[in-house]
Amino acid sequence: MIKAIISIEIMQSAIVLFFVTINFQVGAQPPIGVGHQTNVSDPLPQALMLTAIVIGVAVTAVSLAMLIAIQHKYGTTDWQELIKKRRELGS
Template identity: 60%
Template structure:
């Protein structure tokens, strides 16, 4: 099973999340799907950078090739941004639910049109 790598798993997860965003009308499922897509992107960037013969840059031995710490630092930043996006999305969901009483995107759109007219 050489085709099961971090890259293929992350691409598969990304498309599962994309299906959840495009194919579902529930707001909670959309927020979870966006989180899955963020996780897939982070996994992809971390796995394409990994090489077996490199050592972590904590205490490198003499003559060893050190791994680049920049991708890990950027992915930590992406994780923090993903948590913030999820928190803001859930806050917006709570206010939408209290205002319109539904978790369905289509029903919220219909109720907004009824209120505008």
């Protein structure tokens, strides 16, 4: 289960990096300051990715809390052993 949680985090980080880099423009300036700038970067993707990072941290925290609860209840974090124990308890 730890590998699954780590995999989800890696995918989330890859998505954030993808969206931040897809918006990259050479020579773009931040949309802050005085004066009229012609080549300004769009702040929306960065703002959305900050939100995605916060959501990713929350998902990881809930996943780890569920992992701890499963380990306490069933005594394992292995998917196959967990499925066996659930079938034994269910029948």
